Amino acid sequence: MAGRKQAKREVEALQTELQRLQLAYARQGRSAVVVLEGWDAAGKGGLIRRIGWVLDPRTLSVWQIGAPDAVERRQHWLQRFWARIPPAGEIAIFDRSWYGRVLVERVEGFASAQTWHRAYDEINGFEQTLVDDGIRVVKLFLDIDSATQLERFVARYENPAKRWKLTAEDIRNRGRWGAYESAYADMFARCSTRVAPWHRIDANDKRRARVEALRVIVDTLGAGVDTALPAPDTAVETFMDALGPGGR
Amino acid sequence: MAGRKQAKREVEALQTELQRLQLAYARQGRSAVVVLEGWDAAGKGGLIRRIGWVLDPRTLSVWQIGAPDAVERRQHWLQRFWARIPPAGEIAIFDRSWYGRVLVERVEGFASAQTWHRAYDEINGFEQTLVDDGIRVVKLFLDIDSATQLERFVARYENPAKRWKLTAEDIRNRGRWGAYESAYADMFARCSTRVAPWHRIDANDKRRARVEALRVIVDTLGAGVDTALPAPDTAVETFMDALGPGGR
Amino acid sequence: MAGRKQAKREVEALQTELQRLQLAYARQGRSAVVVLEGWDAAGKGGLIRRIGWVLDPRTLSVWQIGAPDAVERRQHWLQRFWARIPPAGEIAIFDRSWYGRVLVERVEGFASAQTWHRAYDEINGFEQTLVDDGIRVVKLFLDIDSATQLERFVARYENPAKRWKLTAEDIRNRGRWGAYESAYADMFARCSTRVAPWHRIDANDKRRARVEALRVIVDTLGAGVDTALPAPDTAVETFMDALGPGGR
Amino acid sequence: MAGRKQAKREVEALQTELQRLQLAYARQGRSAVVVLEGWDAAGKGGLIRRIGWVLDPRTLSVWQIGAPDAVERRQHWLQRFWARIPPAGEIAIFDRSWYGRVLVERVEGFASAQTWHRAYDEINGFEQTLVDDGIRVVKLFLDIDSATQLERFVARYENPAKRWKLTAEDIRNRGRWGAYESAYADMFARCSTRVAPWHRIDANDKRRARVEALRVIVDTLGAGVDTALPAPDTAVETFMDALGPGGR
Numbered sequence: 001m002a003g004r005k006q007a008k009r010e011v012e013a014l015q016t017e018l019q020r021l022q023l024a025y026a027r028q029g030r031s032a033v034v035v036l037e038g039w040d041a042a043g044k045g046g047l048i049r050r051i052g053w054v055l056d057p058r059t060l061s062v063w064q065i066g067a068p069d070a071v072e073r074r075q076h077w078l079q080r081f082w083a084r085i086p087p088a089g090e091i092a093i094f095d096r097s098w099y100g101r102v103l104v105e106r107v108e109g110f111a112s113a114q115t116w117h118r119a120y121d122e123i124n125g126f127e128q129t130l131v132d133d134g135i136r137v138v139k140l141f142l143d144i145d146s147a148t149q150l151e152r153f154v155a156r157y158e159n160p161a162k163r164w165k166l167t168a169e170d171i172r173n174r175g176r177w178g179a180y181e182s183a184y185a186d187m188f189a190r191c192s193t194r195v196a197p198w199h200r201i202d203a204n205d206k207r208r209a210r211v212e213a214l215r216v217i218v219d220t221l222g223a224g225v226d227t228a229l230p231a232p233d234t235a236v237e238t239f240m241d242a243l244g245p246g247g248r
Numbered sequence: 249m250a251g252r253k254q255a256k257r258e259v260e261a262l263q264t265e266l267q268r269l270q271l272a273y274a275r276q277g278r279s280a281v282v283v284l285e286g287w288d289a290a291g292k293g294g295l296i297r298r299i300g301w302v303l304d305p306r307t308l309s310v311w312q313i314g315a316p317d318a319v320e321r322r323q324h325w326l327q328r329f330w331a332r333i334p335p336a337g338e339i340a341i342f343d344r345s346w347y348g349r350v351l352v353e354r355v356e357g358f359a360s361a362q363t364w365h366r367a368y369d370e371i372n373g374f375e376q377t378l379v380d381d382g383i384r385v386v387k388l389f390l391d392i393d394s395a396t397q398l399e400r401f402v403a404r405y406e407n408p409a410k411r412w413k414l415t416a417e418d419i420r421n422r423g424r425w426g427a428y429e430s431a432y433a434d435m436f437a438r439c440s441t442r443v444a445p446w447h448r449i450d451a452n453d454k455r456r457a458r459v460e461a462l463r464v465i466v467d468t469l470g471a472g473v474d475t476a477l478p479a480p481d482t483a484v485e486t487f488m489d490a491l492g493p494g495g496r
Numbered sequence: 497m498a499g500r501k502q503a504k505r506e507v508e509a510l511q512t513e514l515q516r517l518q519l520a521y522a523r524q525g526r527s528a529v530v531v532l533e534g535w536d537a538a539g540k541g542g543l544i545r546r547i548g549w550v551l552d553p554r555t556l557s558v559w560q561i562g563a564p565d566a567v568e569r570r571q572h573w574l575q576r577f578w579a580r581i582p583p584a585g586e587i588a589i590f591d592r593s594w595y596g597r598v599l600v601e602r603v604e605g606f607a608s609a610q611t612w613h614r615a616y617d618e619i620n621g622f623e624q625t626l627v628d629d630g631i632r633v634v635k636l637f638l639d640i641d642s643a644t645q646l647e648r649f650v651a652r653y654e655n656p657a658k659r660w661k662l663t664a665e666d667i668r669n670r671g672r673w674g675a676y677e678s679a680y681a682d683m684f685a686r687c688s689t690r691v692a693p694w695h696r697i698d699a700n701d702k703r704r705a706r707v708e709a710l711r712v713i714v715d716t717l718g719a720g721v722d723t724a725l726p727a728p729d730t731a732v733e734t735f736m737d738a739l740g741p742g743g744r
Numbered sequence: 745m746a747g748r749k750q751a752k753r754e755v756e757a758l759q760t761e762l763q764r765l766q767l768a769y770a771r772q773g774r775s776a777v778v779v780l781e782g783w784d785a786a787g788k789g790g791l792i793r794r795i796g797w798v799l800d801p802r803t804l805s806v807w808q809i810g811a812p813d814a815v816e817r818r819q820h821w822l823q824r825f826w827a828r829i830p831p832a833g834e835i836a837i838f839d840r841s842w843y844g845r846v847l848v849e850r851v852e853g854f855a856s857a858q859t860w861h862r863a864y865d866e867i868n869g870f871e872q873t874l875v876d877d878g879i880r881v882v883k884l885f886l887d888i889d890s891a892t893q894l895e896r897f898v899a900r901y902e903n904p905a906k907r908w909k910l911t912a913e914d915i916r917n918r919g920r921w922g923a924y925e926s927a928y929a930d931m932f933a934r935c936s937t938r939v940a941p942w943h944r945i946d947a948n949d950k951r952r953a954r955v956e957a958l959r960v961i962v963d964t965l966g967a968g969v970d971t972a973l974p975a976p977d978t979a980v981e982t983f984m985d986a987l988g989p990g991g992r
Binding site for chain 4: 726
């Protein structure tokens with residue numbers, strides 16, 4: 001339990017840092033993209049909640065990326081991602097992302113071999129264009145092994161309130177573990193670029209994984225950024241001064 | 249402290265209900281709009297976090313409504329709200345809303361008297377149209393008295409990490425307390441309709457206010473809605489059966 | 497042939513007026529909505545081309561309204577129309593419109609009786625809201641009799657280049673002539689309001705119909721609007737003066 | 745005058761081809777982007793009208809690209825162009841385009857040297873991505889010499905109805921003729937790629953320019969595309985057969 005308390009304290013310290021970074025980004029017109037990929041039940045949702053709970057929703061977007069809808073299927077495949085790139089001052093989290101092209105679309109055969117082969121370069125070009133424009137790109141992969149996933153599936157199933165979360169798709173994906181391993185390996189080999197490297201996080205221990213993931217985000221978003229909070233507005237100071245000591 | 253624990257338990261029970269409602273809404277193609285208004289520092293942010301933390305972001309939107317941007321200023325004033333009405337299966341929370349027309353725009357003189365006078369009927373018509381289409385509308389007003397607000401401003405100011413949250417606008421709004429009281433009174437008198445009544449929540453006690461607010465939301469969204477969770481998919485059952493007892 | 501030349505001259509004069517109105521609207525931040533409904537082959541397309549050819553596309557939108565797409569079907573039915581209401585300074589033409597609810601959706605049974613019955617009031621409320629905000633609404637119905645439609649269908653069919661324009665839907669709609677007549681009658685009775693009256697144009701003679709339709713548009717958009725062209729910019733004057741007589 | 749009639753006939757023949765191509769694109773789910781750049785008064789507007797008049801607005805978009813608005817200025821510079829890339833089955837015309845970055849933004853100093861230098865590669869990457877996805881890209885530059893521009897400015901000025909079209913910006917741009925010549929030269933050198941070459945059209949003779957431009961568009965969009973019109977629907981055939989000879 002010492003580890004638990006320790007992890008909680010570390011998460012809270014990193015959340016505070018993240019808050020200061022978000023404020024700095026908003027003030028300085030910076031923007032960032034956080035990409036989350038990983039096995040089913042690896043803990044993406046829990047990580048996102050740790051980020052989302054503490055940040056100001058006005059300058060944070062969280063995008064859950066699934067299969068393209070009927071309108072998106074008629075568009076260029078990158079178009080729905082371009083539409084979600086955050087404007088100056090904002091941060092966007094992608095819960096799954098454009099990497100679906102070389103992951104689920106490859107494994108399920110939704111994209112032709114030629115199409116997903118081409119996608120590695122398209123993705124690198126896309127991310128390079130974002131970084132060139134000053135947008136920071138953080139890519140995190142939450143990694144668990146097969147036994148951990150099974151354990152979490154069973155736990156989910158045995159909890160009546162959470163049983164519905166376990167879907168036929170989870171089961172099907174698990175049956176394609178090897179195919180996904182190959183797809184992940186190629187993704188790391190081809191798309192871990194200098195400007196936007198992949199960070200693999202060992203997520204078999206959820207608490208440690210959250211600390212590590214938050215640290216990578218804070219380090220990448222924070223490098224070279226001044227996070228000093230601004231002085232209060234004169235009107236606020238004047239008002240508080242007039243109140244006298246202790247606000248009375 | 250007994251009250252604190254009690255409130256926490258009640259909040260958690262209501263959050264669980266809300267989760268089941270969100271799932272039911274998503275499955276049944278229902279949708280709902282939650283409108284939050286209230287004095288600065290009344291606790292809207294804390295309430296939204298209690299809702300947002302437990303709901304699935306894929307079918308929840310939280311809209312922070314401020315002054316219209318340059319593009320929105322050239323549009324019909326209701327257009328930016330129409331654009332945010334949730335599709336079937338989704339819930340949207342408005343942190344401030346179209347009521348800005350008869351509140352801040354009235355008090356600050358951004359809207360002419362003729363314009364905001366007309367807005368009461370426009371708002372009632374707008375909400376009626378939503379309700380007619382099956383969209384549930386819940387409107388909550390978090391009410392605090394002037395002394396409570398002052399206390400919270402001072403506490404915010406004295407906390408170095410939160411001092412920046414107190415803005416010149418907060419101070420200016422406080423100076424117009426009377427004008428806002430009139431505006432709120434007219435809003436209740438004119439826009440508390442049968443299909444979309446206003447709920448005033450006494451928010452001087454934050455914890456009690458959260459319980460009350462969540463209860464109103466759960467009651468309104470839940471009336472006549474079947475929240476039974478669906479049975480797991482056959483593929484999930486087959487997989488779990490094959491694992492044998494205890495998932496082994 | 498005298499009629500033909502005369503109509504052409506009148507169309508051109510009205511087009512010039514319309515150009516001046518568009519410029520005035522853009523300068524003065526006014527906006528307008530032109531709604532076109534009518535029987536298949538009544539000449540909506542030809543009329544729209546006469547308007548579109550002479551106006552500046554930067555402040556003109558032409559919306560072809562068909563069945564809602566998969567995304568729109570999950571929205572409030574008015575939402576896709578609200579999204580297309582022109583901002584200040586712009587004009588929008590709707591080639592078919594929100595009246596589809598009480599026309600094709602009623603006739604084809606896509607909307608329940610309760611739904612389309614309610615729509616008359618919803619439409620009147622919608623248009624009233626637009627007009628209250630200063631947006632002018634012009635509604636034109638191009639009316640032809642059954643014999644004229646048949647003649648035009650046959651002509652279309654006999655022209656190899658235009659044969660494809662004649663669709664199974666045109667044939668099916670023609671088979672429901674009586675049902676559409678009732679729907680049109682109710683539309684005129686219920687939605688020809690003081691602020692947004694319906695204008696029925698006899699379109700059995702295409703040329704006369706274009707003149708009449710353009711005149712209604714010019715009259716409605718032009719009432720009380722100053723269409724004087726602005727003086728050229730000083731920089732332009734200076735440049736031209738420096739060129740000397742005849743621009744040399 | 746023989747040239748005038750000849751050009752008119754050629755334009756009409758090309759317009760008919762373009763109509764068949766648009767129908768084929770819509771049926772076959774193809775899409776295309778037509779980019780128009782050129783000197784002020786080179787005739788872009790007239791060319792666009794020749795295209796727009798004959799095409800079906802339901803699957804054609806015409807985008808007038810000016811300076812980015814307040815919302816767009818906070819986005820990645822390519823984002824507003826990505827948002828306008830046509831979906832499958834549609835054609836988009838850009839009246840000015842993403843090349844503004846290396847033209848007006850370079851000449852006027854709105855973009856830093858580093859920014860516009862980088863843009864050549866970004867543009868080539870962008871266009872490559874479109875072409876890889878099967879979107880055809882046609883880029884036309886309407887070229888006139890300085891004397892022709894002056895003549896057209898004077899003619900515009902001397903026509904009271906068109907005088908307003910001549911703006912201070914036109915005069916200022918003319919004063920930077922040399923800077924624009926350099927920018928155009930670099931654009932051709934850097935962005936005339938194999939997949940998306942630039943076509944320079946001599947537009948000193950407007951009529952010849954329209955024929956040439958339309959021919960380039962028709963040739964590029966038409967290469968390898970089957971433009972056979974579909975047979976009429978069975979319901980149409982049955983209806984026409986029942987009418988008897990001559991539609992009676």
